[in-house]
Amino acid sequence: MKDFYQQFYTILAQTTAHAEFCARVFGRDLCQHGFADMAQLEKILEVTRIGPGQRALDLGCGNGLIAEYLSDCSGAHFTGLDYIPTAIEQARQRTAAKADRLAFQVGDINALDLPDHTFDLIVSIDTLYFSDDYALTLRQLRQALKPGGQMAIYFAHGRMPWEAKEDFPTETVQPDQNPLGEALKAAGMPFQTWDFTQDDYRLAQLRKEILAELRPRFEAEGLTFIYENRSGDANGVSGAVESGQHGRYLYLVRP
Ligand SMILES: C[S@@+](CC[C@H](N)C(=O)[O-])C[C@H]1O[C@@H](n2cnc3c(N)ncnc32)[C@H](O)[C@@H]1O
Numbered sequence: 001m002k003d004f005y006q007q008f009y010t011i012l013a014q015t016t017a018h019a020e021f022c023a024r025v026f027g028r029d030l031c032q033h034g035f036a037d038m039a040q041l042e043k044i045l046e047v048t049r050i051g052p053g054q055r056a057l058d059l060g061c062g063n064g065l066i067a068e069y070l071s072d073c074s075g076a077h078f079t080g081l082d083y084i085p086t087a088i089e090q091a092r093q094r095t096a097a098k099a100d101r102l103a104f105q106v107g108d109i110n111a112l113d114l115p116d117h118t119f120d121l122i123v124s125i126d127t128l129y130f131s132d133d134y135a136l137t138l139r140q141l142r143q144a145l146k147p148g149g150q151m152a153i154y155f156a157h158g159r160m161p162w163e164a165k166e167d168f169p170t171e172t173v174q175p176d177q178n179p180l181g182e183a184l185k186a187a188g189m190p191f192q193t194w195d196f197t198q199d200d201y202r203l204a205q206l207r208k209e210i211l212a213e214l215r216p217r218f219e220a221e222g223l224t225f226i227y228e229n230r231s232g233d234a235n236g237v238s239g240a241v242e243s244g245q246h247g248r249y250l251y252l253v254r255p
């Protein structure tokens with residue numbers, strides 16, 4: 001997956017089809033490779049009430065456009081962390097004039113080295129899947145929070161396209177029974193959730209429609225690998241929601 005992301009952030013700096021795709025699907029081009037549209041980002045701001053003078057961490061920030069947006073909207077200081085150095089360098093260069101509110105660092109979710117008791121908020125948008133050990137990652141994130149700090153996590157779980165419907169444990173789409181919910185309960189971290197499953201379905205349908213339209217441009221710009229990746233996730237989410245075997249939630253965790 002690391003090779004995919006290296007190629008993804010490198011080629012997107014010189015092409016336009018994926019930027020148009022993001023603008024049309026998510027409402028604005030923030031180089032999304034997750035599944036959160038602008039309404040889902042607004043929901044983070046609404047439920048966390050993050051504001052000026054506070055510090056946030058965006059775990060798996062890519063090239064930092066989402067962290068920059070959240071900081072611009074809230075006035076909070078955001079640190080973005082991602083394991084792709086090219087993406088972090090792009091973020092640093094683009095936001096050099098906002099260095100009082102934005103910092104970016106190369107780091108691995110599976111080798112976190114965060115300062116203790118530093119952040120009021122940790123945001124994770126479609127990135128906890130990359131943790132090899134949810135219990136360990138959650139403990140490390142909790143340690144990096146200030147007392148009273150919170151986490152806002154978008155997380156989806158569902159049947160993969162190659163899994164037979166009868167083999168998938170349907171109850172695991174519930175927010176307290178998927179791998180994140182189970183890990184939070186085991187860690188004794190209380191959480192509240194909002195259900196975004198139907199939004200995820202609608203956005204997957206839209207991705208399919210817009211991808212079909214933009215396919216010639218993706219191919220002409222050498223983005224076929226991204227086209228295939230995004231088509232795969234849109235088809236996978238659509239099929240799984242239709243069989244009642246996919247759930248997407250915003251988790252607000254107050255450890
Ligand atoms: C699905 S994308 C989500 C990006 C962004 N949060 C969004 O919503 O568009 C996953 C991101 O996590 C990063 N990532 C994947 N594995 C990682 C790891 N082990 N450590 C740090 N970042 C990682 C990828 O480089 C990518 O930017």
